[in-house]
Amino acid sequence: MLLGLSLLFYPIFSDTAKADLRLCNKTESKVGVAIGYKDKTDWITEGWWNLESNSCETLVPGALVSRYYYIYAIDYDQSGEWGGRAFMCTREKEFTIRGIEDCVARGFERTGFFEIDTGEQSSWTVQLTEPVQEGTGGQ
Numbered sequence: 001m002l003l004g005l006s007l008l009f010y011p012i013f014s015d016t017a018k019a020d021l022r023l024c025n026k027t028e029s030k031v032g033v034a035i036g037y038k039d040k041t042d043w044i045t046e047g048w049w050n051l052e053s054n055s056c057e058t059l060v061p062g063a064l065v066s067r068y069y070y071i072y073a074i075d076y077d078q079s080g081e082w083g084g085r086a087f088m089c090t091r092e093k094e095f096t097i098r099g100i101e102d103c104v105a106r107g108f109e110r111t112g113f114f115e116i117d118t119g120e121q122s123s124w125t126v127q128l129t130e131p132v133q134e135g136t137g138g139q
Contacts, residue, residue: 019122021035021069021124022124024055024128026054028053028054030051032049032051035060036069042098043088046097047094056125064122070115073128082128083113085112
């Protein structure tokens with residue numbers, strides 16, 4: 001079952017802030033996170049970071065060198081996910097995978113990541129949040 005989970009992202013503008021790509025889990029659930037990015041020669045996907053409820057983790061330490069990063073996250077407690085249409089390779093256990101082509105043929109899963117456009121900022125934080133609850137109307 002997929003939940004309509006939401007996310008927020010924003011740059012860090014403070015001169016004193018450490019330059020990183022951080023992800024904050026603002027939900028009441030434990031989540032697993034994978035990241036995809038392009039290095040100098042190839043696409044790479046890495047996972048899993050396991051974040052407890054209301055905690056943050058640095059996914060990419062130091063100044064960001066790419067404009068675009070890709071995130072996939074799964075809610076372990078509610079069975080929801082944060083995903084998108086940028087397909088990359090993952091697997092169930094800890095991984096670092098080079099290349100995003102032929103995932104299944106190479107023994108990996110093909111997973112949809114959502115895109116983060118950092119606008120070439122040196123720091124960026126992504127916040128995973130609970131779904132917005134919509135009221136139910138009476139008939």
